[in-house]
Amino acid sequence: MITDLAVRRRDFALAAAAVVVLTAASTVSLGAAAGAFDHRSNTVAYTTCSSPALSGSVVHVSLVDMRGMGGGMMGGQGRWRSWHAGMMRIVASTASVGVGTVSLRVTNSGVLTHELVVLTLPAGATVGSRAVGADGKVDEAGSVGEVSNTCGAGAGPGLAPGSTGWTTLTLPAGRYELVCNLPGHYAAGMSTELDVG
Structure with missing residues (x-):
C-alpha cells in the first residue's frame, strides 16, 4: 500500500525532474536563437602578449x-x-x-x-x-x-x-x-x- 508520504515524495520528484528538463530545454533554445551553437560565431582569434616591467x-x-x-x-x-x-x-x-x-x-x-x-x-x-x-x-x-x-x-x-x-x-x-x-x-x-x- 502506498502511503500519502510516498505519493507526495513521488509527485515532488516528478515536478523537480520537469523543472530540470524545462530549464535545460529553454537554455538550449535561447542559445540556439543567439547563435551560440554556430561554430562561425564562436571562433576567436586570441592575441597573446605581455607587458614590460611596470613601475610603482x-x-x-x-x-x-x-x-x-x-x-x-x-x-x-x-x-x-x-x-x-x-x-x-x-x-x-x-x-x-x-x-x-x-x-x-x-x-x-x-x-x-x-x-x-x-x-x-x-x-x-x-x-x-x-x-x-x-x-x-x-x-x-x-x-x-x-x-x-x-x-x-x-x-x-x-x-x-x-x-x-x-x-x-x-x-x-x-x-x-x-x-x-x-x-x-x-x-x-x-x-x-x-x-x-
Whole structure:
C-alpha cells in the first residue's frame, strides 16, 4: 500500500525532474536563437602578449566575460542588450594600493573585446551604480586613465581577447571605479573598486 508520504515524495520528484528538463530545454533554445551553437560565431582569434616591467604598485586586472568562462549562451558584442548583470566582471589582484605611482596590467581573459577606464568614485557612491545611457555606456567625464590598447600602453581601439595592455598613473588618495565602458559591459557587471590611500 502506498502511503500519502510516498505519493507526495513521488509527485515532488516528478515536478523537480520537469523543472530540470524545462530549464535545460529553454537554455538550449535561447542559445540556439543567439547563435551560440554556430561554430562561425564562436571562433576567436586570441592575441597573446605581455607587458614590460611596470613601475610603482602593480595591480593585475582580468577582464572576464561568460563566454570566456565556459558559459556564454548570449550573442556577440553587437547584441549588448542581451547581457545581464553578473555575466561579465573585472577582477583585480588587490583592492587597495598606496598613494603615488600605480600601474595597471590588464589582461582580457574573455572572448570579447574589452577595455578598462579608471573613474573617480564619488563619496557615498557604490561600484556599479552609475547611470547607463541609451548607448549602453556610462559617462567617462573625469576619467583618470584608460587601458584599451592591445599589447600596448594607454588608450586604443580595445583589448583583443587574450591580450594585455597597461598604463601607469599617479593617483592621489581616493576611491576609484575600474570599468569596461563598451556598450552593455558596465551593466553586465564589469566594474570593481580600487582604493588608493
